[in-house]
Amino acid sequence: MSKSGSTVPADVPVQLLHGDVALSGRPVLREVDLTVRRGEFVALMGANGSGKSTLVRTLVGLNPLSAGRLELFGRTLSGFHDWSRIGYVPQRSTATGGVPASVWEVVASGRLTHRKLLRPLRSADRAAIRAALDVVGMGAYAHRGVAQLSGGQHQRVLIARALAGRPELLLLDEPTAGVDLPNQQALAGALGRLKKDGATIVLVAHELGPLAPLVDRAVVMRDGRKAYDGAPLTDADVHAQGFDAGHVHCDTGLDSAGSTAAPNAAVPTPLKEL
Numbered sequence: 001m002s003k004s005g006s007t008v009p010a011d012v013p014v015q016l017l018h019g020d021v022a023l024s025g026r027p028v029l030r031e032v033d034l035t036v037r038r039g040e041f042v043a044l045m046g047a048n049g050s051g052k053s054t055l056v057r058t059l060v061g062l063n064p065l066s067a068g069r070l071e072l073f074g075r076t077l078s079g080f081h082d083w084s085r086i087g088y089v090p091q092r093s094t095a096t097g098g099v100p101a102s103v104w105e106v107v108a109s110g111r112l113t114h115r116k117l118l119r120p121l122r123s124a125d126r127a128a129i130r131a132a133l134d135v136v137g138m139g140a141y142a143h144r145g146v147a148q149l150s151g152g153q154h155q156r157v158l159i160a161r162a163l164a165g166r167p168e169l170l171l172l173d174e175p176t177a178g179v180d181l182p183n184q185q186a187l188a189g190a191l192g193r194l195k196k197d198g199a200t201i202v203l204v205a206h207e208l209g210p211l212a213p214l215v216d217r218a219v220v221m222r223d224g225r226k227a228y229d230g231a232p233l234t235d236a237d238v239h240a241q242g243f244d245a246g247h248v249h250c251d252t253g254l255d256s257a258g259s260t261a262a263p264n265a266a267v268p269t270p271l272k273e274l
């Protein structure tokens with residue numbers, strides 16, 4: 001164990017062991033193990049209400065664990081302060097809806113962890129904002145009000161805000177929900193470039209569509225537990241295995257390391273290794 005109390009190497013972005021989370025007094029996540037290694041692209045899948053958003057929010061410190069242990073970059077949550085290393089794009093929301101801010105201003109807020117509050121933007125900040133807007137194809141919209149954007153464009157601005165912080169670990173909660181195919185393709189291109197640059201990506205999705213070729217590993221949640229962790233699944237596999245339905249009994253049978261373990265008999269087998 002290191003001085004920080006960590007059991008995890010500093011280059012492992014996420015390690016959650018036996019994570020339990022309760023919301024409003026109700027258990028929502030149970031015994032979840034999830035390790036995400038540097039440079040991995042992990043797709044987090046599962047039916048509505050299976051616990052995907054709760055898990056992602058837990059990984060970024062927004063939901064406290066009622067049991068278990070979370071380490072980010074080799075530090076326990078209480079000892080982790082370097083949030084500029086992490087970008088989080090919440091499930092599509094009205095987070096910036098109704099705010100009389102421009103696209104540039106929203107994306108600039110993604111630089112806050114890199115500069116002192118109320119200090120003017122430095123040239124490095126401006127360059128990061130411009131690059132993030134270009135990556136999501138929104139450079140031409142910098143001076144538009146966010147209120148004038150479509151849902152898909154709005155989502156890309158939130159992604160640019162996360163990218164502007166130049167995160168090493170990026171977590172995106174259903175960035176493709178309700179987004180048309182050209183916008184999904186633009187997002188896939190942006191995330192592909194980020195992955196090539198070495199970023200670690202955790203993405204919640206019901207269907208992967210154009211993002212599928214980027215995925216290294218799929219994790220499927222069911223009833224607040226991890227039901228599958230292994231080779232990527234196609235959208236058809238997810239459907240065929242009933243992972244998009246909330247009714248199948250879950251008993252994970254996964255080892256504590258979590259990855260590539262074969263599902264036990266409670267989960268329909270064999271899962272197609274792609």
Ligand SMILES: Nc1ncnc2c1ncn2[C@@H]1O[C@H](COP(=O)(O)OP(=O)(O)OP(=O)(O)O)[C@@H](O)[C@H]1O
Binds near residue numbers: 046
């Ligand atoms: N603040 C809360 N208080 C109590 N229960 C909650 C709260 N937020 C979520 N839940 C419950 O936790 C469970 C998991 O919700 P979560 O949003 O994590 O699922 P999800 O897999 O992301 O679903 P979706 O695909 O619909 O976004 C659901 O049963 C939900 O009702």
